[in-house]
Amino acid sequence: MKKKILNILNIAFLTTTIGFIADGDVKEPTASIRFFEFFMMTGIVFTLICIIYFSYAFAKKNLLKA
Known part of the structure; x- marks a missing residue:
């Protein structure tokens, strides 16, 4: 879980920088602003x-369980 959040944070930093x-x-x-x-x-x-990633993972998990 921690690795997933860190990967998402890296993607967010990269996207924001670009x-x-x-x-x-x-x-x-x-500079402060x-x-x-x-x-x-x-x-x-x-x-x-x-929100998008964890919603998708939750829905996928529940659909595969049913």
Whole structure:
């Protein structure tokens, strides 16, 4: 379980980093706002991937049990 969560966190960091590099918007002037945005976006992506992955795993487990 811990390895799965760490893998999902790595995917979220990678996705967020690629998104920030590819983003063409004007950057905020302060570094603290940039870090806040980066970590909040990482948290959102991590949460969404966890919801999708664990919902799929739960449904798959229950369907195979029935």
